[in-house]
Amino acid sequence: MEPYRIRPARLADLPLLPAIERAASELFRQTAYAHLVGSDDATRSFPHQPDYLTWVAVDATDAPVGLAIARPLANSLHLQELDVHPNHSRRGLGRRLIAAVADYAQSQGYTALTLTTFRSISWNAPYYTRLGFRALETDELPTDLQAIYQSEIEHGLPMGDRVCMRRELIEDA
Template sequence: MSSSDSHSRVAILPATLEDGARFAALERASGELFRQLDDLAWIADDDVMEEADHRPFILARTVWVARDAEAGVVGFLTAQAVGSALHVWQMAVHPSHQRRGLGRALLRSAAAHAREAGLSTVTLTTFRDVPWNEHFYVGLGFTRIPDDALDDRLKEVLEHEARAGLPRERRCALWLDPRVMVD
């Protein structure tokens, strides 16, 4: 599946193994936004998913890239089919290409894949109170899952994130019915 961003010469495409070499740098660059938040600035220097971590998902065809005609890969979304859900592990867009609808386009490709694969939901975890996190996703049709309604898988993801230093009280899980992705 290929789609183009109407604001530039960017196509959303399935990732190749070669694309994975760019992901760590993209994740670090996109993480620079966290320097704006004093209490979360450390995230800009935190560990990222390494190239090898993306490989099984690329091979499973659940990773998409935003490929600029001139700059190459400027964004990616890595997901994994788990049961009846497509879980988004990471999404990053280079700062030079942010605020152009690329995150939305990447999520649209993931939702389309979930629909085509017969998956009933798209899930992810994010910050509740960071402007470019929960608020962004809710604007696309995602809904917060109340903590008392989390399944074991999402509880474990959030617990793992807390062990890695992300403040649990500021994190949440979201879900989307892929049939109703907001454009």
């Protein structure tokens, strides 16, 4: 049996997710953004918002070890958060979580996935680029994505290195 699987989060999973997010944010201690570790911005996705959709990567005991949180926008599903506990990283769980979000988005008629992330951190924009996302120019941002970007500015995220990204979802022929 495969040691990990991806599934929609259950209500009982939700209290466990902040610990995964906090553990994953510890990786930022090795970057120019170490000051964000332990800040309110490190756990801005919680508590769970009612219109957000959450998937978890679970281990063989069905315990969550990773998460993806998405929220609907006008024509896209926005990946609000993606975290894998460092004890379970480098096993393809992030890629599998994104695939689950993309499959759901496509099944619901969304045309794209979007996200915001740090441009210069290897497990951020360069990683998402390898998974088919592309950086958007400011004039390409739809209104709802502009609002998310503005909210990040208001929460004090360092915007000089932030980027909005988009991955088109293509119907299989």
